[in-house]
Amino acid sequence: MKLVIAIIRETQLDEVREALIEAEIRRITVMRVSGHGKAEDVEIYRGKKVVPGLIPRFRLEIAVNDEFVDVTVDTIIKTVKSRYKDKNPGKTTGDGKIFITPLEECIRISTEERGSAAI
Amino acid sequence: MLKKYRAKFPLLLLTFLFISTPLLAADGVAIDTGVTAWMLVSTALVLLMIPGLAMFYGGLVRTKNVLGTMMHSFAAMGIMTVLWVAIGYCMSFGPNVLGGWFGWNPDYLFLSGIDNSILDAGVPEYVFSMFQGKFAIITPALIAGAFAERVKFKSYCLFIALWGLLVYNPLCHWVWAEDGFLFNMGANGAIDFAGGTVVHISAGVSGLIAALYLGARRGYPVTNMPPSNLVMTMIGGGLLWVGWFGFNAGSSVASGLSTAQALTATQVAAASGAIAWMIIEAWHQGKATALGIMSGILAGLVAITPAAGVVQPFGAFCLGILASIFCYLAIIAKNKLGYDDSLDAFGIHGMGGIVGALLLTFFIRDSWMNEAAELAGGSWTVWQQLGVQVSAVLIAVVYAAVLTLILLYVVNKLVGFRSDPKEEMQGLDSAYHSEHGYGMLNPN
Numbered sequence: 001m002k003l004v005i006a007i008i009r010e011t012q013l014d015e016v017r018e019a020l021i022e023a024e025i026r027r028i029t030v031m032r033v034s035g036h037g038k039a040e041d042v043e044i045y046r047g048k049k050v051v052p053g054l055i056p057r058f059r060l061e062i063a064v065n066d067e068f069v070d071v072t073v074d075t076i077i078k079t080v081k082s083r084y085k086d087k088n089p090g091k092t093t094g095d096g097k098i099f100i101t102p103l104e105e106c107i108r109i110s111t112e113e114r115g116s117a118a119i
Numbered sequence: 120m121l122k123k124y125r126a127k128f129p130l131l132l133l134t135f136l137f138i139s140t141p142l143l144a145a146d147g148v149a150i151d152t153g154v155t156a157w158m159l160v161s162t163a164l165v166l167l168m169i170p171g172l173a174m175f176y177g178g179l180v181r182t183k184n185v186l187g188t189m190m191h192s193f194a195a196m197g198i199m200t201v202l203w204v205a206i207g208y209c210m211s212f213g214p215n216v217l218g219g220w221f222g223w224n225p226d227y228l229f230l231s232g233i234d235n236s237i238l239d240a241g242v243p244e245y246v247f248s249m250f251q252g253k254f255a256i257i258t259p260a261l262i263a264g265a266f267a268e269r270v271k272f273k274s275y276c277l278f279i280a281l282w283g284l285l286v287y288n289p290l291c292h293w294v295w296a297e298d299g300f301l302f303n304m305g306a307n308g309a310i311d312f313a314g315g316t317v318v319h320i321s322a323g324v325s326g327l328i329a330a331l332y333l334g335a336r337r338g339y340p341v342t343n344m345p346p347s348n349l350v351m352t353m354i355g356g357g358l359l360w361v362g363w364f365g366f367n368a369g370s371s372v373a374s375g376l377s378t379a380q381a382l383t384a385t386q387v388a389a390a391s392g393a394i395a396w397m398i399i400e401a402w403h404q405g406k407a408t409a410l411g412i413m414s415g416i417l418a419g420l421v422a423i424t425p426a427a428g429v430v431q432p433f434g435a436f437c438l439g440i441l442a443s444i445f446c447y448l449a450i451i452a453k454n455k456l457g458y459d460d461s462l463d464a465f466g467i468h469g470m471g472g473i474v475g476a477l478l479l480t481f482f483i484r485d486s487w488m489n490e491a492a493e494l495a496g497g498s499w500t501v502w503q504q505l506g507v508q509v510s511a512v513l514i515a516v517v518y519a520a521v522l523t524l525i526l527l528y529v530v531n532k533l534v535g536f537r538s539d540p541k542e543e544m545q546g547l548d549s550a551y552h553s554e555h556g557y558g559m560l561n562p563n
Contacts, residue, residue: 011183011550
């Protein structure tokens with residue numbers, strides 16, 4: 001079992017969610033987070049360009065059995081990659097990141113099932 | 120003579136509107152400071168309704184669309200004000216041209232000829248024109264509720280500009296100008312005190328046509344589209360209620376008995392609409408909801424808008440209840456039929472306006488009916504007046520529907536009306552404004 005953690009743009013949540021559902025990945029947890037990587041999103045306030053220190057993003061957590069890891073990751077990448085690059089050629093930052101960690105245990109509270117069956 | 124018009128429709132106290140302004144100035148009509156003060160307050164109150172509407176609508180859409188939706192109302196404030204001053208007042212309150220399709224008086228272009236004009240009601244014409252201009256702002260802003268969350272911002276701006284010129288101004292002229300044909304229909308005219316037909320029916324019907332033409336939001340009705348902030352919706356609804364006193368009681372263009380009658384009717388109808396919706400909802404759904412009570416308040420306010428000058432408090436009470444019943448049914452029908460009037464612009468404004476415009480007939484105060492009978496040269500019955508009201512409503516519905524359809528087609532061909540699927544998923548705030556409505560979760 002793995003825990004796939006993806007940090008994506010706020011505006012791409014629905015797109016990713018729909019793509020995941022289409023790929024039969026139907027369990028997902030979403031959190032609003034802020035942070036920064038290499039990206040410097042420029043925002044404009046009253047004509048002044050500013051680079052916010054912390055940028056709002058969504059963090060997705062998806063617990064999957066091993067055979068679903070690749071499809072989950074591929075779906076996320078395919079959906080969120082390069083949207084900005086279409087509009088801003090050469091821009092390669094800001095699409096987000098995906099982390100994969102081993103998942104030691106998963107327990108479904110209602111039935112007390114454990115392990116792969118509970119995911 | 121003036122008294123007759125006061126009873127009929129007080130805006131038309133402005134008998135000398137079409138006489139050139141130098142004449143008025145030469146007549147030395149004195150400013151009535153009391154009426155002017157109230158009209159200034161009313162003008163501000165009606166303007167308050169538009170940020171109120173922005174909050175009401177903004178709270179009802181999803182988080183990603185809150186700014187885009189509020190922008191619809193605020194953009195209308197800018198666009199419609201400029202258009203109204205430039206040409207709208209001229210088209211609405213100038214004398215008939217083109218067979219009475221709309222009005223025209225070059226003196227009113229950019230309000231250039233009214234600098235010294237004092238109307239017969241003792242109000243500077245600037246105040247009256249600004250008061251009326253607020254109605255021209257809120258009407259297209261109401262339409263935006265029907266196609267919220269799925270239209271391009273620039274297309275919306277173009278649409279409301281054209282709609283204001285070709286739908287609102289002619290309707291306003293027909294109903295409220297002295298030589299408007301609906302104003303002169305029947306013994307004592309079609310009754311539309313503060314805009315049941317001009318504002319709410321036209322906006323509601325146009326919204327319905329737009330919702331049908333543009334199609335449902337992506338994912339509707341299967342996907343859950345929860346309101347982003349019902350607290351904001353309630354505050355917005357509250358501001359609308361407060362502002363409505365300017366809307367209705369201001370439409371008396373007086374500060375006296377008729378103002379008090381309209382104000383009382385407004386309060387009673389809103390309250391009875393609220394109670395009725397709560398009871399219906401609690402009976403039908405098991406719980407009275409916050410959105411439900413706001414809907415009931417609005418339904419009552421919309422229904423009393425055409426009627427506030429002619430009904431007594433009991434009539435207002437009945438109209439408020441009837442409005443909630445019919446509007447509730449309209450929303451159930453919408454859900455069954457599956458079309459996507461996002462924020463119920465037709466369900467509340469269209470249906471409430473129709474209910475008010477038609478059913479007010481059964482609650483008109485006797486003095487009004489007696490006067491109508493006198494003008495008819497014999498008798499005048501409730502059924503005759505109902506015929507007038509039905510005709511006026513049908514004309515407004517058909518005109519608004521046909522012109523709106525044409526304008527939707529034109530705007531769609533010119534710039535495309537509907538958002539791209541990706542923009543719709545991304546949300547209007549980011550797609551069209553590059554902003555976020557809620558920053559509370561962002562640490563900086």
